[in-house]
Amino acid sequence: MAKDPLKPLISHAKEYGFVFPSSEIYGSPGALYDYGPYGVELKNNIKTYWWKAMVQVHENIVGLDSSILMHPRVWKASGHVDAFFDFFVDNKVTGKRYRFDHLVEERIAKLEKKGKKEEAESLRQQLEKALSEQNTEYMYEVLIKNDIRDPESPDKTEWTPVRHFRLMFETNLGAGEDAITAYLRPETAQGIFVNFLNVQKTARQKIPFGIAQIGKAFRNELIARQFVMRMREFEQMEMQFFIRPGEDEHWFEIWKEKRLKWYKAIGIPEEKLRIKPHDHLAHYAKAAVDIEYKFPMGFKEIEGIHARTNFDLSRHQEFSGKKLQYFDSDLQESYVPHVVETSAGLDRVFLAIFSEALTIEQLGGGKQRTVLKLHPILAPIKVAVFPLVKKDGLPEKAREIFNQLRFKYMCFYEEKDSIGRRYRRHDAIGTPFCITIDYQTLEDNSVTLRDRDTMQQERIHIHELEQRLDELLDWKTLLQKVV
């Protein structure tokens, strides 16, 4: 437990009001978390940063907020109803767990390598039959009949029955007899696809263009672990970019680069980011990479970039019977657009940023300082205002400044405890700037502005404060780095 590299992060997140375990007083079901007062600020700021970098900055990207519950046929068309299962078996002897389809795929690959094409083809048919019928008894039969064993310990293989696990949460739409089974969306993307024409027409967009959406998604993960890394309820920041067929690779590369820039601009160092191609492509994808961040427990995915071809739109066209095509006036032809998707896990990005920011500095004399070195744009509280001491009219003066700044930025007024303690408290939640009102302020209306990271102070006039903060908290400077 002491080895858990996430533990310091989790403790800090809880102690300072960023993330709490969900319904904690009842015993916190796993993989559900609540964002506290500072957590929600940070999370909202990340969303705003994403939205501005995607929608505001790109004139050919527009936003959408689609419903979480959708027509069930959406998920039939998307392939999730059929494919979004885990079929798994355990080896009773070793306790190892495998996915049924992975075991069979592995055998098929082996057969193909040996040139036994017929056997491979026969097995593939069995696999497809098993999956399409979702017949777990038959799956077990397939394993036994083909003598498929535990790849790690073939001599000690004794399978449990094949069990299945649906990753989508089910619920009911309507009441009583008329109720139909619906699903909590497992991804936000489908809401974009089914609105493709609505958006394209009303926003008067021409291909290439994108639709962006931030929203919750739900997956009933079999094993959900690692704090907010794998949650059952999580939030996605997705953008589907609609393009001409054949331009997939071109746009795939462009979006890969742009998304990397987005992370770097906010202070994630290049060496802690890496691009990892997918080994197995999802049922809809033509090309796929993950952007991974080096967490304390190693590199983990925070965003996926996928070339989804025209799979989704074609399927919805087929299942809905509605044409989902675009007339390209330059080419003088209609087609079903292809799609390049950027799909970031908000909670994972949150964790990456939080993890990157959390720093314990060793100061002289065995002292240490815990600082959350967040980019100022993302910090929950932008400005803390302190009277140096709680007397002689300093609090009143400090309140004046606070009351002026709070209409512009998230501010925090505090007069309790020594000034040093107050500085450190705000270091711990990442407040980038502290303004202190001292006796000199009463004489010449100047205050000190302290920088969180350097602890350096500059003395500036009250009338210059707002302009100075505007410079330090400028969106323009940041956003120009991400286009």
Place this chain on the structure above:
RNA sequence: GCGGGCGUAGCUCAGUGGUAGAGCAUCAGCCUUCCAAGCUGAGGGUCGCCGGUUCGAAUCCGGUCGCCCGCUCCA
């Protein structure tokens, strides 16, 4: 599901049979002219839950629940 670890204060943890503790944090007050300072005081825990052994259980035994790590998968 299997294997391992762990449940004591907001956080980190000590306490292995005899009246629940420490550090930090929180709150109130005093004092203070700038980096977790000092002083005084306060609040906060059915020791995860149930049962058993015992004169007596946080501690021993049984059960149960929950969390964390690994195996699998993904945002």
